[in-house]
Every structure is written in C-alpha cells, then in structure tokens.
Amino acid sequence: MARSQPASRPATPALQLDLALQLLRQAGHALPEGTPGSEAWLQSLIDSLVDMSSRDALTGLANRRSFELALAREIDRVARAGEPALLLALDIDHFKSVNDTHGHASGDLVLKAVAKVLLECVRPMDMVARVGGEEFAIVMPNCAPAFGEAVAERVRLRVEALPVSIGLSQQIHVSVSIGGAFAPQWVRSSPALWIERADIQLYRAKAQGRNRVCLEPSAVSVVSAEEKALLFGISQFQDIE
C-alpha cells in the first residue's frame, strides 16, 4: 500500500518486479531474456505478463477478457468484409455432480481435458476461451452458415467420445450443450448482444435435454435467388449460376 510508505521517500527508478517474475515462474512462463532492467528485457517481461493475463490459469485457454476483445474485433471484421462468423457457447452438462461425486480435483481434470479436445477440433484461426466455471466459448471467423451445424455437432461428438482419466483406473465421460449464433453479414452487433444470442440458444439446448446443439435460425436477412425470382417475375430475373 502506497499509504504505508513515508511521504518523504525519494522517487526511485527501481521497479518492483519480484512479484511479476514470481507469477511468471509459477505459471510456467519463460523468464525475460537479456540484461535485467534493459528496455528489451522489460518489453519481454510485459509481453509475458500480457500473455498470462489473457489466459485462463487452469486450462491455458483464452480467458474472458481476451475473448471479449476478440469478439469485438470479429464484429468489426464481419461488418467490413461481410464474412459471417459463428459464436458457440458451450457448457459442460451436470458439471456440479462431477465435482460433488469425484471431487474438485477431478472437476479440474475434466475442464482441462475438455479444453484440450476443444482446441483440437477447431481451426488455428478460431479462438477457444474459458469464460466461466464450466462455460466455454468458441469464436469462428469466416464460418459459413451452412457449416455451422456440422461444426458444432463435431465439437459435441468429440467431447462425448472423450474419456477423462480421473484416477489410475477410473475414467468418466462428460457431455456439452452448445448454443450458437452467427454475426450475420452486414448486420452490426456488439459483443454483449452476440453473447446474449448464443446464450439463448445454449439455454434452449439445456432445456431440450442437454448434450445437444441449438443454433439460432440464421440467414433471415439473405434473399435467395428463388425469392428474387418471384419478387421480380421469373422472366426478369435470370439465374446465372
């Protein structure tokens, strides 16, 4: 506390970095290289701290903070480039009973295993985040609405098939409920509203019995060639595909 220091203490150029270095060591991060105190060394230290503060400590996934940043960036891109993007909200089913039955250490193993499998079944450009206790989210840039269901279903099946070892001879299985919403082309949104829409679908998936995928009905603003043909009269509108 600054208050406990005497007010007359002279300003010192020495930075208090012990705790920062200790935290990095504890998190398994490489320590900064170069001459301690040099600009390069400090930048490297800051980079490591930034990296650490954007990750979830248990699973190593992006944390809620960096997830929301990524979401805002994605919305900007969608609005400019007109590419659709999918947001999936995932929740491990009956996670509380895993904790209650097998203990919190086992719960942590489940979270880590699920995090690992989620990372394995998405593209490198996708962001997987742990946004709450047993809640995860995946942002998928440039994901066409036609593939949304298949992508989400693949994630669900991979988790369902995953054996989690929680002891020398004990394995358990968990499942996830998944809700998804697209940030449709040329429809601007905000991170909060996008999350809300995916969450609504997640609640639907839970209410329908869990271990399932519910996506927001999408592409409502897209006018198909058939619709245009009827709108302008078929003779006027030629399908050139």
Added chain:
Amino acid sequence: MSAAPSKARNTKAAARARITAVTSGKGGVGKTFVSCNLAAALARQGRRVLVLDADLGLANLDVMLNLAPKITLHDVFTGKSSLQDAILPAPGGFSALLAGSGMVEYSRMTPEVRDQLLKVIETVAPRYDHVILDTGAGISDVVLYAVSLADQVLVVVTPEPTSMTDAYATIKVLASTQSRVQVQLVVNQTRRHGEGRAVCLQLQQVVDRFVNPGLAAPVRLDLLGQVPLDIAVRDSVLRRQLLMESLPGSPAALAVAAVATRLLD
C-alpha cells in the same frame, strides 16, 4: 394494430404517443423525406408530433430540416444536457430530436445505447400524439431495436429492384425476430398510377410464399399510399425546405398528406 395498448388513439387525451418507426433496408429511398413530411402533415391535422432521428450513426434529419442544433441526442446521452433542451421546434409545426454528428460511437448497439434510447422514448411518449422514429439504412441492431420500440413499422420502398429486395429482407427479419403481423408500406417515387399497389402485391406474394409458412401468425402488408416521383421533392430537398411547407399543393405533398390520413384511421 395489435400492439396498440389503447383504442383511444384519435382523441387528444391519448395517454401515450403512437410510435411509428420509419425504415427501408436500402438507403436513399426517401425515409427521412417521408418521416418529416408525414410529421408536418400530422401536425397540420392538429397532432402533437415528435420526429426522433434514430439514425444514430449517420444522422441527417438536421440537414433535411435546415436546423443547426446546438444541443443533440448526443448531449442527452452523455448527460450534458436535459432531454427537454434537446427537443427543437422544426419547420412544419412539429418537434424534432436530432442525433447530430458525433454519434458514431452510438451507431453500434450496446446496452448503453439500448437503455438511453428506451429512456428517451419513454420520456417523450406521454407528451405527444405521435412519435416518429427515423431509422438508419440497413438492418443493424440499432435499427432493429428502434423498430422494436415502435407500435407500428412503416417501410419506405421504391419500385426499384434493389429497394424492393432490401425492403423484403427487412420485412423478413422483422417477421422472424419481432413477430410483426402488420407492416405498413409507403411506395415512394412511383411513375404511374397503381404502381404502389403492384409493388405491395408483389412483396406480399413473396412474403406469403417464403416467410409466412414458417410463422405462427402471417405478416400482412398494408399499403398506406404511394408518393409519385415529383421534381418538387428534389427542389425542396436541395433548398432544404420541407415540401409540406414550401409546396403543399404539389403531387408528392398531397400524397404524403393522404398517407397521414390513412395512418390516423
């Protein structure tokens, strides 16, 4: 209107304004022109009318009305000014609440914008007979939200294919996300008698075929009127005068007046 809370719309004692959102999908089809001339026509019929520039990102109601507001919605949103001070008398005998420039940060929907807009509309609604929300182009969250606050939605469309496509997309989105059962249509820039009716029928046909089968209650398009292509409109916009004031006898002004009458039915 199924959404109307009271039947006493035609009496001056109505407890709350009827809120009409004017939207179009495509830009440049005459949304703001229809909004302010409709407001002037309603004012001529003795109504207390407020036009709110809900095109928060690219507001141009001030340009249309030739007003240089010192206080805008921006000041209200940021708490710099009271709502009462931001309400200006506009030519045409109605009141205007202008977004002004500097609202770019509000062109995206955030919980803050949502709350601010709702608060403003709830505050003004008891003081007027009609509140007209002039929305932006496109189907952004802000547009959809502004429309969701309205008792009725008026879609401005021109007979051009691009405008019809965007109007159709708008109607489709409103039907699926807001369960609208009635959408009012104003067909602007028509070149012949009956063109408005034809555009409305064409849109209704596609809605019946592709939209209504998936809905609990079908959407019905209600043609409020057609406004003919009229050189007087261009002239009044260029001179930054309200057509209803400068040339109330022009074909387009008479057509907007007829729309206002239909709106009051």
